[in-house]
Amino acid sequence: MDAVPANLRLAVSPGQLLLENAPKEARPAGWARLKVLACGICGTDLHLLHGMKLPIGAAYPIFPGHEVAAEVIEADPGCGPQPGSRVVLHPLLTCGRCQECISGRENHCASGEMLGVHRAGGLAQEMIWRSDRLVPADDLDPQQAALLPDAVATAFHALRRSNLPQGGKLAVIGSGGVGTNILQISRALDPAVTLVAVVNSEGTARRISELGIPVIHGLEGAGRACKADFGEMDAVIDFSGAEAAPNEAIRMLRKGGRLVLGSVRDERVSLATSYTGLMTREIEIVGSYSSTLSDLRAVTELVRSGQLSLAGLVTHIFALEEAEQAFAVLEQRPAGMVRVVVTA
Ligand SMILES: [Zn+2]
Ligand SMILES: [Zn+2]
Structure with missing residues (x-):
């Protein structure tokens, strides 16, 4: 008898990727069984x-995605999207009952579980996920739709955290996938916004310039250059994680302006400004972490309505069987790479 693979999925341990055939997970009530179409x-x-x-609560091996x-x-009848529907998944399973969840900050739910970390993720043929965390995406190209749950929803959340006023001025430091999405979303929501991107590489500069967004090359001196060429910014969002980013950002801001820190960086923040400088200018510094289900709904709607285009952001596509190559490309970051997607 032929052994039919139950569910091909990727298992990750430190330094090791392994494609394995796993038994199908049981589907609890309120959950949907899903055929993965694409996973970034x-x-x-x-x-x-x-x-x-x-x-x-998480342990190796991890089943990522x-x-x-x-x-x-x-799916359970009457519970969320039904069989045949195409969806995107919000990657956080929240409790829905704690103070954070009730007050709209579900990204801080203390008992939240992360897809592809605590729970088996989408680098698989099939998976299960709670129906209330699914967002309909029927008319979207799955490879582009796979960008919505992380790179795009995170960008939207950071933009929300920036409190950018209508017709305001926004500088984005670091214009990879998330940074590019911040620029595009802010323009989609408000065509009158003034945007500036601080970029590192020639390739990124070209890609952002093609969107009609002015760029400043290199972080050193970017604060002064930004102020001289574009005036003071209402908000600056950093997704570069570069050491000098907060300093340069603060130089770009107007009084009462807001700096949003969205990158991952374990080192201390060092600011070459005085306590009094921050106080008298009433500078705000806030973090932005992940996204909420409502962020994912909002960006999905922006793409479905044609206000936001994700064209050109998926630069590398691999089959699930080629997962090792996909990780290698992600590691090497070849010129022109933006997002890497695996199709099951
Ligand atoms: Zn909660
Ligand atoms: Zn991600």
């Missing part, structure tokens, strides 16, 4: 592969 991979997946201190576009193949 990002720096988080690389950290998992390199071996990182896992959040409480938190940027998922899928088709529903089983």
Whole structure:
């Protein structure tokens, strides 16, 4: 008798990727069984592969994949998207009952579980996910839709955190996938916004310039250059994680302006400004972490309505069987790479 693979999925342990045939997971009530159509991979997946201190409740081997576009193949009748629907998955399972969840800050839910970390993710043929965390995406290209749950929703959340006023001025430092999405979303929401991108590489400069957005090359002196050429910014969002970014950002801001820190950087923040300088200018510094289900709904709607285009952001596509190559490309970051997607 032929052994039919139950469910091909990727298992990650520190330094090791393994494609394995796993039995199908049981589907609890209120959950949907999903056929994965496309799954993006990002720096988080690389950290998992390199071996990182896992959040409480997670253990190796990890079954990664938190940027998922899928088709529903089983669901409870009347509960969320039904079989045949295409969806994107919000990557956080929240409790829905704690103070954070109730007050709209579900990204801080203390008992939240992360798809592709605590729970088996989308680098698989099939998976299960709670129906209330699915967002309909029927008319979207799955490979582009797979960008929505992480790179695009995170960008939207950071933009919300910036409190950018209508017709305001925004500088974005670091214009990879998330940074590019911030620029595009802010313009989609408000065509009168003034945008500036601080970029590192020639390739990124060209890509951002083609969107009609002015660029400043290199972080050194970017604060002064930005002020001289574009005036003071209402907000600056950093997704570069570069050491000098907060300093340069603060030089760009107007009084009462807001700096949003969205990158991952374990070192201390050093600011070459005085306490009094921050106080008298009433500078605000805030963090932006992940996204909420409502952020994912909002960006999905922006793409469905044609206000936001994700064209050109998926630069590398691999089959699930080629997962090792996909991770290698992500590691090497070849020129022109923006997002890497795996199709099941
Ligand atoms: Zn990601
Ligand atoms: Zn909660």
